[in-house]
Amino acid sequence: MIKFFRKIRQNLLSENKFSKYVIYAVGEIILVVIGILIALQLNITREKKDLRKIELVHLNNILQDLNKEVKGLNWMINFKESQANASDTIRDYIDGNRQDDLISFNRNQFRAFIWRVYHPNNNSFSELKSSGQLSLINSNDIRQHLLNLDAKYLQLSMMEEHLKFEYHEFLYKKNIESIDYELMFTSRRKTDFDKQDSILLKENLEMIKGDKSLRNTYVLASSNNRYIASICKDILDIVEKTKVLVEDDIKK
Incomplete structure (x- = not known):
């Protein structure tokens, strides 16, 4: 092909057809430019396809994490609400509204005593963020939702630290002299107690009746656990919306 074009140029020059040579040369340059542009476009298209393949891998990993989050958050919400209810029940015992059960x-x-924190299933997002590759996710909406989730996880962690402090400083220390820890932990699944256990529990119950500071401890535990549950509900809402965005993006 190169020899063919070279021969045409030589013939035009040898016949002193300079004007035709110039037109031909311009046409040849245009053909070369068009060839380069086509090659660049093909290369760009190939790179976009390769990047999309990488993006899809990350999106599928994120989707797996989000599906785990739905289960984990629902469990945590139920658990924290049950802890809040348990604290309310103990408050009723302190007030003397319950005695026999x-x-x-x-x-x-x-x-009420169990201490548990939430561990998010967000490894895929964390890896992208820490490696500076979050831009591999093309959708601005998905990226923003993931960043909103990250901010909510930070809020949850800070609240858990606050609750941890109150548990150790108030709930655990306050109850150290009024509750039989061994009985509480070893007999929690019993449907009936022997006489000695019943006596110990009755003694525990009598010790905490009317204890205003202990009552306040359970009020705080109830309030804070419900607040943590509400944060988890907010996170779950963002997770559900992010799931829809990711699923739609994967189907494109």
Whole structure:
């Protein structure tokens, strides 16, 4: 092909057809430019396809994490609300509104005492963010939702630290002298108590009746656990919306 064009140029020059040579040369340059542009476009298209393949891998990984989050957050919401209810029940015992149901008293003490934090399933997003590759996700909406989730996780973590402090400083320390810890932890699944256990529980119950500072401890535990549950609900809402965006993007 190169020899063919070279021969045409030589013939035009040898015949002193300079004007035709110039037109031919311009045409040849245009053909070369068009060839380069086509090659660049093909290369850009290939690169876009390769980047889309990488993006789809990340989107599918994020979707898997989001599906795990739905289950994890629903469990955490139920757990924190049950802890808040348990704290309310113990408050009723302190107020003297409940007295006879020792099994309920023991179980609710145990439920209120459990310390558990939430561990998000967001490894895929965290890896993208830490590696500076979040821009691989083309959708601005998906990126913004993921960043909103990250901010909510930080809020949840800060609230959990606050609650952890109150648990250790108030709930655990305040109850160290008024509750039989061994009985509470080892007998929480019992449907009935032997005489000795019943006596111990009744003694525990008598010790905490009317204790205003202990009552305030359970009020705080109830309020804070419900607040954590509400944060988890907000996170779940963002997770559900992000799931829809990611699923739609993957189907494109």
